[in-house]
Amino acid sequence: MKQQVLDRGAATYRCVVWSAGILACVSGCATLTEAEAIEAFVTAVQQADLGALQANTSPSFRQRALRDPQVTEDLKLLRIPAGEVTLLDVRDVSETEKLVTAAIGERQRKVRFRLVRADDGSRWVVDEVFLKQTHGGVTAVKSVGEQLDLLMSVRDILRAWSQGSREEVLAAVMPSVAQLLDRLPPSYLAWLTEHAVGPAPKLMSIRPAVQLDDNVAIVKLPRAHGQLIMSLRRDEQRWLLSDLALESRDASAHIPSLRKLAAVLVAAAGFLDAYQAENKPQLARFCTESLFRGSLQPADLSLVRLPPPVIPPENFEVHLQGSSADVLVSQDQVVTKLTLRRVQDDAATNDALPQYLVEEVTLYELDTGQQKRLSAVFTAHAMVQIFAEGLSQRDLGLLRHASTLDFNQRVWLRADESRLERLPLEAFQQPPRIVTTVFQGAVTEVTVQLADRAATFRLQDHEGRVLVDDVLLPVRSRPSSLKKVLELAITIQEFALALQDGAIDTVRRVSSRDFNRLVWHQLDQVPPHPTSIVQTLLRPVGQVRLWRDTATAVVGNDTFGARVRFVAEAGTHVIDDVVLVAGPAPDQQVSLKAQLREYVTTRRPVRDRPSRIVVVPTPESDRVNTTTADGDRPFAGTRADETSGPLERPPRGGFSGPSALPPSVPPQSEPRP
Structure with a gap:
C-alpha cells in the first residue's frame, strides 16, 4: 500500500515537471520567434535588402512603405538603428498582434515594433515601426511606415x-487644386510645372526636412538656389500636393504659393480670352467692377489690341506681391502689364482657392516711351468732353462727376450755381477740339484747341475711372492751373459771403492763423460793415500770382477793387489780408486786417460797441448801388441821385479810409514773383 502511494506521487511529480518544461519551451520559443522577426527586419534595413524587407513585413506595410525600389535609401534617412536586438517588453494585443519594445545596437536605442502573424500563421512579421524623433526641441513618436509613405509620395509627385x-x-x-490647374492652357501648365519643380531631385542624394502631423505634412527639399517647400494632405489613402512654394535667391524664380500663381494665370488667361472675343459678360468675370463699368463695358474693344490668351512661356513673367500680382507680356515692341488684385483673403479654409481679378491693364510702348492705361485710352476723350460741357454750361453735376476727389474738394463741392457764375471760366464757351493725347501711366494729358488758345486737360486714373484733375490754361496774368485759380476765387467768394451773412466760423475757416489770432478770434461776430466790401470782393477775379507759400488775387482793377493776399496753410491757401483799392497811390489803399486790428485794440469791448467798417469812396465810373449792413445810410458806391445826405464819417476810433491808416501800418507791398 505504501509502495503504491509512493509510485503515484512520483508519477504526479513527473507530470508537473513535464508540464512546466513544455510551458517554458513554448514561452522561450515565442520570444525567440519575435526576436528573430525584429532581427531579420533590422538586418534587411542595414543591408538595404528590399527582398528581405518584403519577406519579413506584413502586406499592409509592404503596400504603404515598400512600393518603391528606392525605399531602401529612404530608410537610411530615418536612421533606424542597427545591431544586436534585446527585447525589453512584449505585450499581447490579440492572438495575431503584439507590441514589442526592443533595445537595438550599442547605444541600446529603444524602438517599438508592431508584429502580426504572417499569412500562413507560422511566424511573426513586422507591421509597423515607431521611432522617437526630436524636432525643434519637441520629441514625438513617429511611424516609420507613414514617413516612408510620405517620402515616396513626394517622389511620385515630383516625378x-x-x-x-x-x-x-x-x-x-x-482635387480643388486640380480643378484650378485644369483651367490653364497646356502651355501655361507646362510652364508652371517646370518653373515650380524643374528636374525631379533625387531624394537619395538629399536630406529633406519633414514635419508630419496626422493628415498634414510639410516637406522642405534643398535646391540649387534655395529650397522647395511642399505642403501635402492625406486624401483617404494617398498623400496629395496641397500647395508649393519655391524660395530662391533669384527673385524672378521665387514662388510664394503655387495656388496663388495658378489663380493669377487662370485670371489673366481668362481676361485675355474674353477680351479677344469681345465677350463682355465673360470679361466681367475676370476684372474688377470699377474697371469693367468705368472703362470696358461702354468701350469699343477693337480699338486697342491686347496679346492673345495663349502666349509662349518665354514671352511672359509673373510677379506676386502680397495681395496683388503683375503679369508682363512682351509682344511686338509693346509690353502689356496686367495688374491683378486678390479678392479673397487668406483666412479662408484650406480648400478655398484664392481668386484674382484684373484691375488695370497698362501698355508700355517701347518705341515711343508712352505708358497707356487701358482705362485711360477708352475714357479720357469722353471725360474731357463731359468736363468741358460742364464748364461751358456751368453744370455742377457734370463737373463733379468728371473731376477727381481733390478737384471736387478744392473747388466744385464748395461752389453752388450762383458762385459758379462768378468764376473765371470765360475761355470755355465753345466745345474743345482734341489735338493730341499723351499717356504717362496713371496720368493722361489731352491737349485741346479752344476758341482762341490751346489748353491741356490733365486726367488721373482713380479705381478704373479716368477723371479730370486740372486744366492747364496759358494766361499771362494768372497761373496756368485752372484748379488753383478757381480755388483762390472760391475762397474769396466764401470770405465775402461770410462777411455778408455774419458767418464768423466760415470767416475763421478761410482766414490765416495770423488773421484769426489778431482779429477774428477776438470777436464773437462779424462787425457791422458797409456792403460795398462784399460787392467789391464778389467782382470778377483778374490777375492772380502764385508763389511757393503765398499768392495774391486782384478783384476789380487798379482803380477800384481789392487785392487779396493768401498764405499756404495745411495744404491749401487761406486769406491773410484784403487791401481795398481806390487808386494806385498808397493813400488810396487800405489794409482790412490793419483796420480791423485797430478796431479790436481801440474800441474794446468789441462785443458791446460794434462799429461799421467804412471803405474808400468808389470812382464815379464803377459806382454801384450799395447800402449799409443796417440799412440806415448809404456808403461808398451809392449813386449820387440815391444819396440822402453826406457820407457818414466814422466815429472816433472807428474804421476810416486810407488816410486814417496809422503811421505804424504802411500799405503792404507784394513780394516779387
Missing part, C-alpha cells in the same frame, strides 16, 4: 510634375 503627362500632373494634387 509626375517633371516628367508626367497632364493627367498625371493633375492626379498628384488635391
Whole structure:
C-alpha cells in the first residue's frame, strides 16, 4: 500500500515537471520567434535588402512603405538603428498582434515594433515601426511606415510634375487644386510645372526636412538656389500636393504659393480670352467692377489690341506681391502689364482657392516711351468732353462727376450755381477740339484747341475711372492751373459771403492763423460793415500770382477793387489780408486786417460797441448801388441821385479810409514773383 502511494506521487511529480518544461519551451520559443522577426527586419534595413524587407513585413506595410525600389535609401534617412536586438517588453494585443519594445545596437536605442502573424500563421512579421524623433526641441513618436509613405509620395509627385503627362500632373494634387490647374492652357501648365519643380531631385542624394502631423505634412527639399517647400494632405489613402512654394535667391524664380500663381494665370488667361472675343459678360468675370463699368463695358474693344490668351512661356513673367500680382507680356515692341488684385483673403479654409481679378491693364510702348492705361485710352476723350460741357454750361453735376476727389474738394463741392457764375471760366464757351493725347501711366494729358488758345486737360486714373484733375490754361496774368485759380476765387467768394451773412466760423475757416489770432478770434461776430466790401470782393477775379507759400488775387482793377493776399496753410491757401483799392497811390489803399486790428485794440469791448467798417469812396465810373449792413445810410458806391445826405464819417476810433491808416501800418507791398 505504501509502495503504491509512493509510485503515484512520483508519477504526479513527473507530470508537473513535464508540464512546466513544455510551458517554458513554448514561452522561450515565442520570444525567440519575435526576436528573430525584429532581427531579420533590422538586418534587411542595414543591408538595404528590399527582398528581405518584403519577406519579413506584413502586406499592409509592404503596400504603404515598400512600393518603391528606392525605399531602401529612404530608410537610411530615418536612421533606424542597427545591431544586436534585446527585447525589453512584449505585450499581447490579440492572438495575431503584439507590441514589442526592443533595445537595438550599442547605444541600446529603444524602438517599438508592431508584429502580426504572417499569412500562413507560422511566424511573426513586422507591421509597423515607431521611432522617437526630436524636432525643434519637441520629441514625438513617429511611424516609420507613414514617413516612408510620405517620402515616396513626394517622389511620385515630383516625378509626375517633371516628367508626367497632364493627367498625371493633375492626379498628384488635391482635387480643388486640380480643378484650378485644369483651367490653364497646356502651355501655361507646362510652364508652371517646370518653373515650380524643374528636374525631379533625387531624394537619395538629399536630406529633406519633414514635419508630419496626422493628415498634414510639410516637406522642405534643398535646391540649387534655395529650397522647395511642399505642403501635402492625406486624401483617404494617398498623400496629395496641397500647395508649393519655391524660395530662391533669384527673385524672378521665387514662388510664394503655387495656388496663388495658378489663380493669377487662370485670371489673366481668362481676361485675355474674353477680351479677344469681345465677350463682355465673360470679361466681367475676370476684372474688377470699377474697371469693367468705368472703362470696358461702354468701350469699343477693337480699338486697342491686347496679346492673345495663349502666349509662349518665354514671352511672359509673373510677379506676386502680397495681395496683388503683375503679369508682363512682351509682344511686338509693346509690353502689356496686367495688374491683378486678390479678392479673397487668406483666412479662408484650406480648400478655398484664392481668386484674382484684373484691375488695370497698362501698355508700355517701347518705341515711343508712352505708358497707356487701358482705362485711360477708352475714357479720357469722353471725360474731357463731359468736363468741358460742364464748364461751358456751368453744370455742377457734370463737373463733379468728371473731376477727381481733390478737384471736387478744392473747388466744385464748395461752389453752388450762383458762385459758379462768378468764376473765371470765360475761355470755355465753345466745345474743345482734341489735338493730341499723351499717356504717362496713371496720368493722361489731352491737349485741346479752344476758341482762341490751346489748353491741356490733365486726367488721373482713380479705381478704373479716368477723371479730370486740372486744366492747364496759358494766361499771362494768372497761373496756368485752372484748379488753383478757381480755388483762390472760391475762397474769396466764401470770405465775402461770410462777411455778408455774419458767418464768423466760415470767416475763421478761410482766414490765416495770423488773421484769426489778431482779429477774428477776438470777436464773437462779424462787425457791422458797409456792403460795398462784399460787392467789391464778389467782382470778377483778374490777375492772380502764385508763389511757393503765398499768392495774391486782384478783384476789380487798379482803380477800384481789392487785392487779396493768401498764405499756404495745411495744404491749401487761406486769406491773410484784403487791401481795398481806390487808386494806385498808397493813400488810396487800405489794409482790412490793419483796420480791423485797430478796431479790436481801440474800441474794446468789441462785443458791446460794434462799429461799421467804412471803405474808400468808389470812382464815379464803377459806382454801384450799395447800402449799409443796417440799412440806415448809404456808403461808398451809392449813386449820387440815391444819396440822402453826406457820407457818414466814422466815429472816433472807428474804421476810416486810407488816410486814417496809422503811421505804424504802411500799405503792404507784394513780394516779387
